[in-house]
Amino acid sequence: MSDASPAPVTAAILVIGDEILSGRTKDKNIGYIAEYLTNSGIDLREVRVVPDVAEEIVAAVNALRTRYTYLFTTGGIGPTHDDITADCVAQAVGVGIDVDPRARAMLLERIKPEDLNEARLRMARIPFGAELIENPISKAPGFMIENVIVMAGVPSIMQAMMDSVAPRLKTGARVTAETIEAGNLPEGGYAEGLAVIAKAHPGVSIGSYPSMTPAGFRNQIVVRGREPEALAAARTEIEALLARLQAERT
Template identity: 90%
Template sequence: MPDARSTPVTAAILVIGDEILSGRTKDKNIGYIAEYLTSSGIDLREVRVVPDVAEEIVAAVNALRARYTYLFTTGGIGPTHDDITADCVAQALGVGIDVDPRARAMLLERIKEADLNEARLRMARIPFGAELIENAVSKAPGFMIENVIVMAGVPAIMQSMLDAVAPRLRTGARVTAETIEAGNLPEGGYASDLALVAKAHPGVSIGSYPSMTPAGFRNQIVVRGRDGEAVAAARAAVEALVARLHAARG
């Protein structure tokens, strides 16, 4: 029987909010979630950003949840009129939605009963059949329904929710990444040879990443894979290539 961990576990992120698309709010969640998932053996395959438009949210949810093991959404679960993510997820999955007694009780841990007005109760509206995701920061919960994980857009709250939901997720074998310093070798000088190395090591991913540092221009080549021996072999080949090119330059 094949090892379940050998089957890739994949994910997408759906960022919801006009404020992201307008540039008013700078997203801080994508990179955090990507790193978090990578360390858990979950491959992030796609990221989309959509406005606060119900039709677009529903269409994106349905497209992404069908394509990947998990869909993570951020944004649109607050108390204002444009926080429509929960309703859109319910619509996408064809279920009802209403104030959830469990979510209401969570809100009351932070808000007095007298202050639990209609706007705040919007944060307790949960699609039928969803599991709640705890929010240690402000108590208003996220939720998980089928393979859709709905989280807040505020980074600290999102991070708290991600920690809470992570134990429920299926994970795969973790990716090993090895970085080879290419120094000031220009990409154009090794691109063809690097392509040959990549072709000879199909079980790994090899990427080249230029950057500017205080010391000047540099390139790094990164080898990634789930098979440690394959990664080590590819790394050795890249290191040999880099050493040969540096030697040729004198």
């Protein structure tokens, strides 16, 4: 019987849009998706931002979808000429694309038939073989094809789509994070000892995070891991290191 841990479920995010790269629109989706995935036991490994250029989108989709369990995209599925994400994803996975009757019916829940012009119908163009992702807010759906999840860029709509698609995703063991206060100990004082502890516990992620607070400078050390025993062992060693260094300062 193997003692090997199950392979982690991994993900990447591809943010699409000139408005993000120009700074006109400030991204609010990356942090939300990252936290959502972490709470689901999915490791977010990479984030990319690309312009509204077909070649760039196709290349990024193909690079990321083959590297990770899931690829989440945001942006570029609206009614205007520069909303080309659906076409690019279809090209990347090698399928055709056209108006999907299911998606068209969803749009008609919100739009009168006489108002469903060619521009609005662009939002119903779905790659062949894709599953739709419901959008309870504006009705224009996202979609999932193979391991690529295509969602809107508007944060409230994207968040609703995440809730819709989440039950279809594989998940892994959740990561537990614990914070250890290092007080006003400088990072340089404990960096070497922390490196030794990190090397001794390869299954635990250890990070040091300085900050300025109203009370003054402080450091926090965060340990993350899926195995409670390994996490507890690393925490005990870190606390012992900090206690020894504090004692040496007094």
